[in-house]
Amino acid sequence: MKKIVAVSGSLRTDSYNTNLLNKLSNIFKDEVEYEILDISSVPLFNEDIENDKNKYIDSLKNKIKNSDFVIISTPEYNYSVSGVLKNALDWFSRGENPVFENKDVGILSASPSKF
Ligand SMILES: Cc1cc2nc3c(=O)[nH]c(=O)nc-3n(C[C@H](O)[C@H](O)[C@H](O)COP(=O)(O)O)c2cc1C
Numbered sequence: 213m214k215k216i217v218a219v220s221g222s223l224r225t226d227s228y229n230t231n232l233l234n235k236l237s238n239i240f241k242d243e244v245e246y247e248i249l250d251i252s253s254v255p256l257f258n259e260d261i262e263n264d265k266n267k268y269i270d271s272l273k274n275k276i277k278n279s280d281f282v283i284i285s286t287p288e289y290n291y292s293v294s295g296v297l298k299n300a301l302d303w304f305s306r307g308e309n310p311v312f313e314n315k316d317v318g319i320l321s322a323s324p325s326k327f
Pocket of ligand 1: 222223224226227228229230286287288289290291292322323324325326327
């Protein structure tokens with residue numbers, strides 16, 4: 213069975229983006245393994261600590277590495293992605309285990325704004 217992991221760029225309880233990712237699980241149902249990764253406890257990236265053993269970061273990276281597809285849904289914050297998402301992507305892009313190499317990634321954004 214194909215594995216899809218999803219990442220929301222919003223930590224808000226009633227986040228439209230997280231809701232969108234939750235709704236996708238109804239569509240995928242039993243056809244794929246689907247997991248929304250929890251990035252709420254990813255520390256602020258700092259090169260001083262990037263090589264420290266961090267089981268939480270390693271586990272998130274391994275889930276992405278072992279997936280067939282990654283879906284990111286993020287709000288637009290000031291014409292960019294949210295800070296929490298950027299911070300997580302900075303962690304995921306570093307080290308001996310570069311998880312996005314040859315990875316198919318889809319990016320969505322949900323917003324109540326007409327922009
Ligand atoms: C710091 C901040 C910056 C924002 N910047 C934008 C923006 O540039 N464009 C936009 O359409 N909405 C912007 N918004 C509104 C968000 O799209 C809106 O709050 C959205 O609901 C956030 O997504 P969420 O529901 O998944 O938390 C911003 C909101 C915040 C808190």
